[in-house]
Amino acid sequence: MSTGTNEQMITGGELVAKALKAEGVEVIYTLCGGHIIDIYNGCLNEGIKIIDVRHEEVASHAADGYARMTGKPGCAVVTAGPGTTHAITGVANAFRAEIPMLLIGGQSSLTQHKMGSLQDLPHVDMMQPITKFAATVMSTERCADMVSMAFRETRNGSFGPSFLEIPRDILDSSIPLSKAVVPETGKYSASSKTLADPVDVQKAADIISKAERPCILLGQQVWTSQSTQDAVDFVRNMDIPAYLNGSARGSLPPGDPHHFHRTRRNAFTKSDCIIIVGTPFDFRMGYGKRLNPNATVIQIDMDYRTVGKNRDISLGLVGHIGTTLKGIAEAGSKKDRSDWFNELRAGEEAALEKLMPTFTTDKSPISPYRVAWELNQFLNEDTIYIGDGGDVVTISAQAVQPRQPGAWMDPGPLGTLGVGVPYALAAKIAAPEKKFYYTVEMALSL
Numbered sequence: 001m002s003t004g005t006n007e008q009m010i011t012g013g014e015l016v017a018k019a020l021k022a023e024g025v026e027v028i029y030t031l032c033g034g035h036i037i038d039i040y041n042g043c044l045n046e047g048i049k050i051i052d053v054r055h056e057e058v059a060s061h062a063a064d065g066y067a068r069m070t071g072k073p074g075c076a077v078v079t080a081g082p083g084t085t086h087a088i089t090g091v092a093n094a095f096r097a098e099i100p101m102l103l104i105g106g107q108s109s110l111t112q113h114k115m116g117s118l119q120d121l122p123h124v125d126m127m128q129p130i131t132k133f134a135a136t137v138m139s140t141e142r143c144a145d146m147v148s149m150a151f152r153e154t155r156n157g158s159f160g161p162s163f164l165e166i167p168r169d170i171l172d173s174s175i176p177l178s179k180a181v182v183p184e185t186g187k188y189s190a191s192s193k194t195l196a197d198p199v200d201v202q203k204a205a206d207i208i209s210k211a212e213r214p215c216i217l218l219g220q221q222v223w224t225s226q227s228t229q230d231a232v233d234f235v236r237n238m239d240i241p242a243y244l245n246g247s248a249r250g251s252l253p254p255g256d257p258h259h260f261h262r263t264r265r266n267a268f269t270k271s272d273c274i275i276i277v278g279t280p281f282d283f284r285m286g287y288g289k290r291l292n293p294n295a296t297v298i299q300i301d302m303d304y305r306t307v308g309k310n311r312d313i314s315l316g317l318v319g320h321i322g323t324t325l326k327g328i329a330e331a332g333s334k335k336d337r338s339d340w341f342n343e344l345r346a347g348e349e350a351a352l353e354k355l356m357p358t359f360t361t362d363k364s365p366i367s368p369y370r371v372a373w374e375l376n377q378f379l380n381e382d383t384i385y386i387g388d389g390g391d392v393v394t395i396s397a398q399a400v401q402p403r404q405p406g407a408w409m410d411p412g413p414l415g416t417l418g419v420g421v422p423y424a425l426a427a428k429i430a431a432p433e434k435k436f437y438y439t440v441e442m443a444l445s446l
Helices: 012-022 034-046 056-070 082-097 123-130 140-154 168-172 198-210 220-224 228-238 264-270 283-288 321-331 338-360 368-378 391-397 420-430
Strands: 009-011 027-030 049-052 074-078 101-107 133-136 161-167 174-176 214-218 242-244 273-277 296-301 315-318 383-388 435-440
Touching (some): 012 034, 012 140, 012 168, 027 420, 034 074, 034 168, 056 074, 056 101, 056 220, 056 420, 082 101, 082 123, 082 161, 101 168, 123 133, 123 161, 140 161, 140 168, 140 174, 161 168, 198 315, 214 228, 220 228, 296 321, 338 368, 383 391, 383 420
Parallel strands (some): 027 049, 027 074, 101 161, 133 161, 214 242
């Protein structure tokens, strides 16, 4: 659009789409609503796919799932009022699982502020406790700028969701492009691959190099920060038994000499050095109480607030997971730990032998453990496994063995039910060549 002076005009929705394009967004998940129509026009102009779903919770879970698959922030766009409240669970799930995504919610026009307009709710107030950033866009000129700001916050420290509320008149209004604040691609954010304190990196390297019975737990942040290869190199270069948690499952394939699965409790009890990477001391870790009280505990995390929370540690390092692990490996040295590996491997074999009657039982109704075990026959390098729910993830984690990084998806510590179809929808867009298997809470709770 242009004025009589040939000055280009642009709407708020088009500015939003330009900012999404600049961020690398390839698809938005949405349920059509009147408040947000102009964003669709902008996305069509920018070549961004629009996936229309039948419930806004699906849209927010799919944006979460897309971020898990690609390593890039996902995006969902929903209308005001119930559209935004329906999406809250997906945002909360991403918040607890540290997934970068942006939810854009509609809002009634600013000219109707506090007048009781259709679908008017205090969206920002509701979203603030479960996001890293939540704000209202107050002018059309700022639409692109605020989208860029919200995306930047999704990668500030540990990852997480952001929320933007954009009133309808802000989206629909047209302004001269010259008056819009449009951050230039690549010039409004810095690298987040920061190294932890170099002094502490050297301390960690010295401790680990001297340890007789170390072990490492690789958690969610290993995958979400795209640090899998650095984590694998660390484990192999330092020669340390590795246990995998959350989305880090699959970082090492089944049968890898450094991959251990069923002896974590034993390792945590006997290790003299325990390295916790990218996972908090929450309920999954017994709030840190399951670790050998006499062990040297090193915690590496992207969020300062997580380090040392719920349990004292010996050394804490805050920084990008891959960069920090690489720095420690370069400063450290390998030590012969064959006796320790042999002990843990024997424990793995004994644990599996003990579980096999449960995995292969013929009892009726079918045991959920057998369902999980049988799934391994269908998994290969082109398969992504999705666990939908709480108990189903706990059960299948004991049996299902993903074959590669990014091949395991579960809701995370919020234990949300209903992520299966949205995650599969997102994964199919991100990796159309892959096959998908997902199990649901009902199926494995018989």
